[in-house]
Amino acid sequence: MSDQPPHQNGADTAPLAPPGPLVMNIQFIKDLSFEVPGAPEIYTTLREPPRIDLALDVQARALQEGGNVFEVALQIRADAQVMEQGQPNGTAFIAELVYCGVFTVNVEQQMLEPVLLVECPRLLFPFARNILADVTRDGGFPPVLLSPIDFVALWQSRRSPEGQPPVAMA
Template identity: 65%
Template sequence: MSDQPNGMVPVPPGPLVLNLQYTKDLSFEVPGAPDIFLNLAENPRLDVALDVNARKLQEEHPVYEVVFQVRADAKLTDGRTAFIIELAYCGIFTVNVAADVLEAVLLVECPRLLFPFARNILADVTRDGGFPPVMLTPIDFVALWQSRRGQSSGLAPVANA
């Protein structure tokens, strides 16, 4: 029998646990408002940039902050900026995996869990800002990770990974 209340047996944490998620930074700008809305005949062209970073929060525990960053610039056909939105959406994760797969878990699996929430925030903010909602298509985080892996200005290294 267990010494735990109600006879519960303690279960060790799994290989990946999302402890907390939050918006670290959010910015939405409409530089040409209100005039931009008078001539808004078509949906703006959207340029999207993505990034993922991770850092260890506690030396003695496998706890990491993963930051999924999105920047979208919307331009009209005449070149004017319709809006700019920037979001840094974060998760605090406990990651109990082998060192050789830690980077992939932090920079692929963790942002994959954060993505639906960040996507929802982007859609809500742009819709509430007077534009059609920005609906990010699903992201191939494996390809993003692989394309950035060898670049010197790429993802921040994972501390103590």
């Protein structure tokens, strides 16, 4: 018999590799809301496809002071307006999703903000996109299929002229 536990042998004793610069620990739906204020009548009176107005935001916060573990939240809101003769005439549906990930980030301080507000939401986006499409389809409407998001442009548009980090990093 060997002195080593069964899971340790010569092949398994190599040192563990250090964690990468970005590790997604978990992803989850933090909040999901789908409302159809005019149901059930809306399903029989809707003549034109609704106009969809989208709002998107990204927030990041440290889960422990001075640590390298962060929660990144991708917030999406879709407001669908009933259209009659090309004019909005009431709400068809409202969908709100906050999709989050917990990330371990091992980068230098000057790279932290772009990693949190560009790379992390880029990893979360396909899952959030799928959830929003499923919810709107299951709600009786055509699925809302979000186009790819340029998170670099979104991040740059949020930066103040003085080059200060956005409020989301507070």
